[in-house]
Amino acid sequence: MQDAGQERKRRQRMRSLAIAWILAALVVLFFIVTIVRLGGNVADRPL
Amino acid sequence: MADGGLPVVHEAFEADAGGDIADYVALLKPRVMFLVVFTALVGLVAAPGSMHPVLAIAALICIAVGAGAAGALNMWYDADIDSRMARTAARPVPRGKVSELEARDFGAVLGAGSVICLGLMVNWLSAALLALTIAFYVFVYTMWLKRATPQNIVIGGAAGAVPPMIGWAAATDTVSLQSFVLFLIIFIWTPPHFWALALLRTKDYARAGIPMLPVVSGPDSTRRHILIYSLILAPLGMAPALIGLGGTFYAVIASVLGALFVVFAYDCYREREGESADRAAKNLFAYSVLYLFLLFAAILVEQGFDISCLLPLPWTS
Numbered sequence: 001m002q003d004a005g006q007e008r009k010r011r012q013r014m015r016s017l018a019i020a021w022i023l024a025a026l027v028v029l030f031f032i033v034t035i036v037r038l039g040g041n042v043a044d045r046p047l
Numbered sequence: 048m049a050d051g052g053l054p055v056v057h058e059a060f061e062a063d064a065g066g067d068i069a070d071y072v073a074l075l076k077p078r079v080m081f082l083v084v085f086t087a088l089v090g091l092v093a094a095p096g097s098m099h100p101v102l103a104i105a106a107l108i109c110i111a112v113g114a115g116a117a118g119a120l121n122m123w124y125d126a127d128i129d130s131r132m133a134r135t136a137a138r139p140v141p142r143g144k145v146s147e148l149e150a151r152d153f154g155a156v157l158g159a160g161s162v163i164c165l166g167l168m169v170n171w172l173s174a175a176l177l178a179l180t181i182a183f184y185v186f187v188y189t190m191w192l193k194r195a196t197p198q199n200i201v202i203g204g205a206a207g208a209v210p211p212m213i214g215w216a217a218a219t220d221t222v223s224l225q226s227f228v229l230f231l232i233i234f235i236w237t238p239p240h241f242w243a244l245a246l247l248r249t250k251d252y253a254r255a256g257i258p259m260l261p262v263v264s265g266p267d268s269t270r271r272h273i274l275i276y277s278l279i280l281a282p283l284g285m286a287p288a289l290i291g292l293g294g295t296f297y298a299v300i301a302s303v304l305g306a307l308f309v310v311f312a313y314d315c316y317r318e319r320e321g322e323s324a325d326r327a328a329k330n331l332f333a334y335s336v337l338y339l340f341l342l343f344a345a346i347l348v349e350q351g352f353d354i355s356c357l358l359p360l361p362w363t364s
Contacts (some may be wrong), residue, residue, distance in 0.1 A: 011065050018068050029105060033168045036101045 065149070070139040074122055074150055075115030075157075082339070083114040083210045086233060089343040090214030090226055093292055093350045098218045102169055106217040109165035110210060112157050113177045117184040117206070119154030123147050124189050131255040134248060154185075165217070173216040180209040194256070197263040204237030205230075211343075228286050229346075235280045236339055239273045239312060243332035246270070246315075247325060266324075270316045273331070277312035281305030284342055293349055300345040304338050311335075 087110045091103055098106075122129065122140050130141035139145040145153075158181045166174030188203030196202075208230045215226035245252060245259040246266055252259040261269040284305045288298040311331045318327040 008065070011067060014068055015065060015071075018071075029108070030168075032101055033105050036099050037168075 066139055066145040070144040071153065073139050074119040074145060074153060075112075076118030076121075077115075079118060079207075080111050080114045082336075083207070084111045085340070086229070086343055087210040087214035087217075089347050089350075090211030090229055091218045092214075093211075093225065093229070093346055094215045094218035096219060103218070106165060106169045106173065106214070109161045109168070109174075110177060110213055110217075113161035113165070113181055114210070116154045116156075116158035116161060117181045119150050119157065120181075120185045121154075121189045123150040123154060124185070125193070126150075128194075128255045128257060132248070132251045134251060169217045170220045172220050172222070173213050176209060176213045176216055176222075180206050180213070183209075195258070197258050197260040199258070200241040201238050204234055204241075207237060208233035225287070225290055225292050228290060228292065229343075232280070232283055232286070232342070233339065235276060235283055236335065239276045239280070239308075240332065240335040240339075242269050242273050243315065243328045243335060246328040247332070267319065270319065274309075274312045274316045277309050281309050284308075287346060293346055296349050297345045301342060304342055307334065308338050 084107055088107060091098065091106065122138055125135075126140040126147050129135035129138050135141065140147055140150050158178075162174050162178045162181070165177055184203070184206035188199065188206055192199040192203050211229035211233070212222060212226040215229070216222060242260055245261050246269055249259070249261040249266065253262045260272060264272075282305065284301045285298060287293040288295075288301065293301065311327075311334045315324075315327040315331045318324045
């Protein structure tokens with residue numbers, strides 16, 4: 001039973017880590033895409 | 048409990064413990080995903096104008112995840128069939144590595160996420176096409192056609208044929224004749240590709256109760272259908288050269304590949320008994336994958352490196 005519990009915890013940890021990495025990658029992707037889509041328009045905005 | 052208890056406990060533990068990362072990757076059908084991304088990339092590169100590389104990569108990631116989502120939803124719904132077929136029995140859901148509901152939720156979240164992200168980051172036309180593709184694959188092919196008619200993969204094949212149109216739409220925000228021709232090539236390619244596999248797995252499909260053409264109409268009728276579709280596919284493969292998607296390089300590659308496809312299909316049509324029949328079907332199946340890959344690679348090379356101008360075709364110069 002202890003083995004099963006440890007295995008469950010190990011898999012949960014692996015899944016949590018994978019989700020964390022994917023979320024971090026998404027944040028980076030959204031940031032870069034936002035910069036690309038804004039392009040030079042940020043500099044041209046009326047002040 | 049004494050006899051049948053152990054597997055039940057084992058399965059209960061597996062589902063309870065959840066899957067490994069590899070099981071979730073398997074739910075996405077990585078090999079199908081690769082072909083989808085590759086054909087979408089060709090649509091994207093072949094499209095007129097230019098697209099920022101970052102947006103192109105973002106579009107391809109969304110298309111890949113969308114394709115994976117469709118695969119996961121397919122594995123959720125088809126878990127009962129998959130467990131009865133040797134080819135699919137080792138998938139994560141039949142093995143008890145991932146529960147059915149988890150596969151469904153995984154697919155639904157990825158599907159919705161990929162469509163929304165594609166819409167927000169690239170454009171809503173490509174996002175709508177991606178949504179349509181996922182919905183068609185899951186609701187029309189998986190839930191309806193697959194178990195209902197021997198024409199399942201003929202009509203259902205439309206879902207796998209859309210990715211070049213999504214790539215094209217991502218780059219241009221339009222749907223055009225050129226992108227529709229790319230769709231049509233994959234659409235006509237799909238039946239002979241899958242029927243070659245079905246000839247090898249007829250018993251498997253019959254046991255699972257799936258009305259594939261060899262199960263319903265028999266292997267001879269299937270071989271005839273394969274040959275007919277191949278005879279349509281070979282000239283259709285040349286169409287991109289007629290509408291400006293390919294030049295001389297593409298025309299040569301497409302004609303050789305198309306002729307070879309017909310040769311393999313005819314071999315499959317002729318060999319009907321024993322090991323030679325199996326070998327012919329296996330060869331056709333393997334070649335069909337190579338055919339599509341090389342055909343689209345030829346467009347990618349010609350358009351990507353812009354070599355069509357080096358050897359212009361008579362009607363394009």
